[in-house]
Amino acid sequence: MNITELTELWQNQQVHLQQSMEMNKVLAKEVQTMKLQQLFSSMRPIKIFTLVVGLLWVVFVDSILVATYGIASPYFFWSALLQSTITKVAIGVYLYQLILLYQTDVSHAVSAVQQRIAHLTLSTLWVTRILFLQLPLWTTFWWTESFINGISPLAKSLLFSTVILFAAVALGLFINIRIKNREKPWFRWIFRGREWDPLVRAKELLGEL
Amino acid sequence: MTFNKESRTHKTDAYLALLERHKGILYKVARSYATGMEIDDLVQDICMQLWGSFERYDDRFAESTWVYRIALNTCISAYRKEKRRETSSTDAMHILHPAVDRDQERLDELYKMIQTLKEIDRALLLLYLEGKDHKEIALIMGYTETNVSTRLSRIRNELKSMTNTLNK
The missing domain is CATH 1.10.10.10 (Winged helix-like DNA-binding domain superfamily/Winged helix DNA-binding domain)
Incomplete structure (x- = not known):
């Protein structure tokens, strides 16, 4: 078969399909009564829920920061402030995703819609990377000056080593959580049980667009 | 109320006529992106998206352009779905019978x-x-x-x- 034959074959199919295909009107009507599953609507509730929980958490942490300003330990203050800031950045990404979701109209040009969906899918990786940056802050927020001054040099060095270790892990994950590392054992271990295929496909699709 | 009913009936008729005119497109696009029973799923997904976007049809474009856009976007995006068709009835999957x-x-x-x-x-x-x-x-x-x-x-x-x- 050459391309002209293929085109003819394809176009003859159209005539034949129009004659032989029977639309079941009853079933077609049924589609209207089904709960409309917009392509991306299933993503909305979980994103809205996460956004609300994130906002409540930020309000909670910020209220404590304001209420304890000047009296809380500087370790607590800076840990909580940074944690709240990182959460706000993650909330920003979620907001960006929700805006993309609401702006996506399947009747727009294919490249524009697919680009938007691919960016949306890939931005979930960003949330994970950003949230890992909080890791070392959970090892310092409970410190107080009297506690730090009161422990032995060995305990102190153990404590600081832990912070450095957590910071290195957080930074390492922030840098390396990328699609290209998806086959590596540590990546598979962290993201076990999650559906990463859409992310990989989204990356490929972006390349194609 | 009567007006609403009439308007809905009119919309339904227009929608069914649209499906009738473009059923070939729906099938060919779905078959290019799926195999076996998934073709029916995709056709049904496209029908739902067409119904959902029906009121927003922009008549600056040819009807077929609009149908192609929705059908292609639905099929290309279908990979995002982890599980297909859990809520709809099995019978409704077979809308078209080539x-x-x-x-x-x-x-x-x-x-x-x-x-x-x-x-x-x-x-x-x-x-x-x-x-x-x-x-x-x-x-x-x-x-x-x-x-x-x-x-x-x-x-x-x-x-x-x-x-x-x-x-x-």
């Missing part, structure tokens, strides 16, 4: 070839085979005509080498 085509074997080969292409290339080839000109393909895909022309030339070469392999 009869066996006399050129079925050759068509099956063609669909197999189409499915080896990447998602966007598949869409472009499909529109090319449909006989759409570069201007309309550009409008559906959101590319410039030059871009469409370059991409199609590459896809045609790819298809040519595939048919050559098949003919050997």
Whole structure:
């Protein structure tokens, strides 16, 4: 078969399909009564829920920061402030995703819609990377000056080593959580049980667009 | 209330007429992106998206351009879904019933070839085979005509080498 034959074959199919295909009107009507599953609507509730929980958490942490300003330990203050800031950045990404979701109209040009969906899918990786940056802050927020001054040099060095270790892990994950590392054992271990295929496909699709 | 009912009936009739006019497109696009029972799922998904977007139809575009955009976007995005069709009834999956085509074997080969292409290339080839000109393909895909022309030339070469392999 050459391309002209293929085109003819394809176009003859159209005539034949129009004659032989029977639309079941009853079933077609049924589609209207089904709960409309917009392509991306299933993503909305979980994103809205996460956004609300994130906002409540930020309000909670910020209220404590304001209420304890000047009296809380500087370790607590800076840990909580940074944690709240990182959460706000993650909330920003979620907001960006929700805006993309609401702006996506399947009747727009294919490249524009697919680009938007691919960016949306890939931005979930960003949330994970950003949230890992909080890791070392959970090892310092409970410190107080009297506690730090009161422990032995060995305990102190153990404590600081832990912070450095957590910071290195957080930074390492922030840098390396990328699609290209998806086959590596540590990546598979962290993201076990999650559906990463859409992310990989989204990356490929972006390349194609 | 009566007005609402009438208006809904009118919308339903217009929607069914639209499906009737473009049922061929729905089937061909779905079959280019799925196999077996998934074709019915995809056709149904497209029908739902058409119904959902029906009131927002922009008459600056030809009806078929609008249908192609929705059908292609639905099929290309279908990979995002982790589980397909859990809420709908099984019967509703079979909206369209294509009869066996006399050129079925050759068509099956063609669909197999189409499915080896990447998602966007598949869409472009499909529109090319449909006989759409570069201007309309550009409008559906959101590319410039030059871009469409370059991409199609590459896809045609790819298809040519595939048919050559098949003919050997």
